Amino acid sequence: MLGTNYIKILRLNLTDKTISIERRDDLLRDYLGGLGIAAKLLEENVKPDKDPLDPGQPLIFAIGPMNTYFPVVSKVACTFRSPLTGNYGESHAGGRLAMSILSAGYDALVITGKSDRPVYLSITNSSLKFEDASYLWGRPVEETGQILRDREAHIGSGKRSIIRIGPAGEKLVRFAAVNVDTYRHFGRLGVGTVMGSKNLKAIAIGGNNTYHAANLKDYSRLFHQIFRHINSSPVMKKYHDLGTLQNILPLNAIKSLPTRNLKTTTFEHAEEISGESMAEELLLRKFACVSCPVACIHVGLLREQYHPGHDYQYKRIVYDYEPVYSLGPMIGVGDKKDILTLIDKVEEYGFDSMSIGPILSWMTEAYEKGLISEQQTGIPLAFGDVKSYLDVIDRIVRQENQFYKDIGDGVAEASKKYGGEDFALHVGKNEIAGYHTGYGALLGYAVGARQGHLDNAGYSFDQETRDYDFDKLILDIIVEEQNRDFLQTLNICLFARKVYMDKQLVSDCLKSLGINRTPEELIQLGERIWKLKNQIKGKLGFNQNDIKFSKRFFETETMHGLLDESRLYELMQQYIKKRDEIMESIPGL
Amino acid sequence: MAKVLKAPRMEACISCLNCMLSCARVVWKSLSVERSSLRIRTVGGFQTFNVADTCLACPYPACAEACPTKALEVRKGGGITVHPEVCIGCKDCIEACINKSLKFDEELRLPICCTYCGICTHFCPHDCLEMGDTEE
Numbered sequence: 001m002l003g004t005n006y007i008k009i010l011r012l013n014l015t016d017k018t019i020s021i022e023r024r025d026d027l028l029r030d031y032l033g034g035l036g037i038a039a040k041l042l043e044e045n046v047k048p049d050k051d052p053l054d055p056g057q058p059l060i061f062a063i064g065p066m067n068t069y070f071p072v073v074s075k076v077a078c079t080f081r082s083p084l085t086g087n088y089g090e091s092h093a094g095g096r097l098a099m100s101i102l103s104a105g106y107d108a109l110v111i112t113g114k115s116d117r118p119v120y121l122s123i124t125n126s127s128l129k130f131e132d133a134s135y136l137w138g139r140p141v142e143e144t145g146q147i148l149r150d151r152e153a154h155i156g157s158g159k160r161s162i163i164r165i166g167p168a169g170e171k172l173v174r175f176a177a178v179n180v181d182t183y184r185h186f187g188r189l190g191v192g193t194v195m196g197s198k199n200l201k202a203i204a205i206g207g208n209n210t211y212h213a214a215n216l217k218d219y220s221r222l223f224h225q226i227f228r229h230i231n232s233s234p235v236m237k238k239y240h241d242l243g244t245l246q247n248i249l250p251l252n253a254i255k256s257l258p259t260r261n262l263k264t265t266t267f268e269h270a271e272e273i274s275g276e277s278m279a280e281e282l283l284l285r286k287f288a289c290v291s292c293p294v295a296c297i298h299v300g301l302l303r304e305q306y307h308p309g310h311d312y313q314y315k316r317i318v319y320d321y322e323p324v325y326s327l328g329p330m331i332g333v334g335d336k337k338d339i340l341t342l343i344d345k346v347e348e349y350g351f352d353s354m355s356i357g358p359i360l361s362w363m364t365e366a367y368e369k370g371l372i373s374e375q376q377t378g379i380p381l382a383f384g385d386v387k388s389y390l391d392v393i394d395r396i397v398r399q400e401n402q403f404y405k406d407i408g409d410g411v412a413e414a415s416k417k418y419g420g421e422d423f424a425l426h427v428g429k430n431e432i433a434g435y436h437t438g439y440g441a442l443l444g445y446a447v448g449a450r451q452g453h454l455d456n457a458g459y460s461f462d463q464e465t466r467d468y469d470f471d472k473l474i475l476d477i478i479v480e481e482q483n484r485d486f487l488q489t490l491n492i493c494l495f496a497r498k499v500y501m502d503k504q505l506v507s508d509c510l511k512s513l514g515i516n517r518t519p520e521e522l523i524q525l526g527e528r529i530w531k532l533k534n535q536i537k538g539k540l541g542f543n544q545n546d547i548k549f550s551k552r553f554f555e556t557e558t559m560h561g562l563l564d565e566s567r568l569y570e571l572m573q574q575y576i577k578k579r580d581e582i583m584e585s586i587p588g589l
Numbered sequence: 590m591a592k593v594l595k596a597p598r599m600e601a602c603i604s605c606l607n608c609m610l611s612c613a614r615v616v617w618k619s620l621s622v623e624r625s626s627l628r629i630r631t632v633g634g635f636q637t638f639n640v641a642d643t644c645l646a647c648p649y650p651a652c653a654e655a656c657p658t659k660a661l662e663v664r665k666g667g668g669i670t671v672h673p674e675v676c677i678g679c680k681d682c683i684e685a686c687i688n689k690s691l692k693f694d695e696e697l698r699l700p701i702c703c704t705y706c707g708i709c710t711h712f713c714p715h716d717c718l719e720m721g722d723t724e725e
Contacts, residue, residue, distance in 0.1 A: 158630030210621035293714035295603035
């Protein structure tokens with residue numbers, strides 16, 4: 001992509017502080033970029049016999065050939081071995097990172113080893129430094145950003161990206177996230193924990209490299225066409241107007257909003273925390289990732305009294321559907337300011353905001369049922385009790401006793417030890433996303449590359465379906481995941497999936513940049529990467545039959561009523577059969 | 590009166606950088622965050638505000654006055670026109686620029702100055718930028 005004939009990889013070893021730069025034409029040819037090369041590099045570098053937090057495990061970031069060149073092509077793919085699940089780890093983030101990696105002159109970063117003391121990486125097109133970060137260790141995410149913005153002023157404001165972890169990642173809490181440019185994240189599966197295990201606090205990256213399209217005329221024409229299309233698209237307007245939080249009311253109306261540890265799927269305070277209400281009362285401004293005219297990033301205003309009397313401060317807190325679901329309905333919190341206060345704390349410590357809700361909600365129910373007591377938790381717990389949740393989050397970071405250390409391993413491990421597995425809301429050890437829509441969502445969680453996450457739009461098929469055609473559902477889930485693998489190999493934001501699903505359009509875009517791929521080859525690319533990811537999972541010990549669903553999933557209504565447990569296991573068997581058939585039919589290289 | 594670029598509605602800026610990318614793409618025929626005559630940045634991280642560093646189109650441009658070879662010609666109505674053939678790359682203009690919006694491109698060995706073409710205004714999805722008249 002940078003040269004259009006090879007992938008340029010920067011390899012950094014944190015143990016001995018060595019650097020090497022590698023060019024790989026085979027990676028470009030076979031895996032193109034983004035998720036494709038990140039998955040392949042993981043397969044080549046991961047150590048299946050070693051712990052996910054072993055220094056030898058790689059942490060990989062990759063951009064794709066269309067990043068920054070085209071509207072809404074703004075993501076970076078990250079792969080690693082997940083400390084939360086022990087298996088395949090993948091996460092995606094936007095912000096300025098893709099542009100910054102591009103202008104620093106690399107397609108991919110492969111980070112291995114462990115520094116003897118905390119470091120951060122400073123990377124530009126003309127410099128590479130392992131910098132001391134001892135003074136940053138223990139500092140929250142925003143303060144770390146503030147210090148690094150000054151330290152790394154040489155890269156230039158507006159041209160750089162600073163990604164960093166908070167205390168959660170440092171303490172090796174297994175659901176720690178990486179903050180990207182204040183308002184974006186590599187959120188899922190403990191990528192922040194992996195950075196923490198390497199004593200890597202942050203990466204500041206940027207540069208001045210300039211590139212040229214192979215065919216400027218075609219490139220400009222395509223850019224303008226897509227730019228206009230996106231600006232006039234009603235789908236994109238939805239993401240811009242209320243953002244992802246617009247999901248609250250519709251999901252609540254169809255009984256699919258996981259509430260109070262999924263005891264119910266409707267929330268009596270849905271109106272109060274809806275995208276509409278948040279926008280009217282607290283929306284402060286919107287942001288976009290580089291090259292995206294949509295601006296789905298919604299920032300809310302939190303005015304807080306910091307001292308008795310009339311002393312206030314204001315904070316600017318980013319909100320989206322998933323963190324609001326997780327720190328709102330899931331734990332019974334129905335006040336939007338309370339939710340922003342919780343998000344703020346979770347952001348500053350650097351947790352995965354999607355995991356922490358199901359963890360807190362499990363703790364609350366386990367406490368209600370007497371499986372755990374104040375002896376472990378230190379304080380009483382109750383759904384909706386914001387004060388104790390804020391306190392508990394502090395305790396998780398402090399790891400103050402064995403219980404909180406166990407909580408730091410995620411809800412699957414904690415419930416195995418303390419009981420309450422029947423209501424621990426994870427699939428394959430990853431805490432679930434905010435959809436209890438039906439068989440599609442649950443099957444999607446179970447078979448998606450990441451488990452528990454949104455890899456294949458199962459929740460969306462549920463919403464489009466009245467009467468299930470299960471054969472079709474299984475095939476839809478497979479094809480959608482392959483499609484997403486294709487889109488994420490180009491690092492296209494999934495919010496623009498309907499625009500870029502047109503493979504002829506993507507083929508034309510690539511051609512204008514000097515890369516020839518037919519639409520058929522692009523379809524095959526998605527299939528091949530899907531297969532590769534399944535193979536990596538196998539190599540890391542994943543067995544689909546090990547997936548067990550908590551009873552709670554079948555005790556609570558979805559938009560399709562109560563789900564039948566044995567039906568879901570049958571579906572998983574049918575899926576395995578279909579998956580194996582399709583895997584077989586995809587040619588190897 | 591000449592048209593110049595203004596950024597009167599930066600409160601609506603979403604940081605997408607499409608203005609910068611369009612300047613680089615259309616005026617400078619490249620993909621670059623460096624090769625753009627305007628720059629969008631925050632004043633202290635995303636929690637603060639966005640500002641646009643644009644050519645002020647000064648009536649008596651300090652950059653042109655600093656140029657030893659007259660590569661920067663004062664434009665009628667304010668601002669400058671760059672004559673690349675006589676630029677020696679001394680960067681005195683960059684030093685002199687009042688708001689440091691003038692940047693030097695090391696690869697082209699030229700100052701990257703606004704051409705007052707207005708292309709960036711067409712790619713701002715939030716209408717933050719506009720072409721306006723210079724002050725009397």
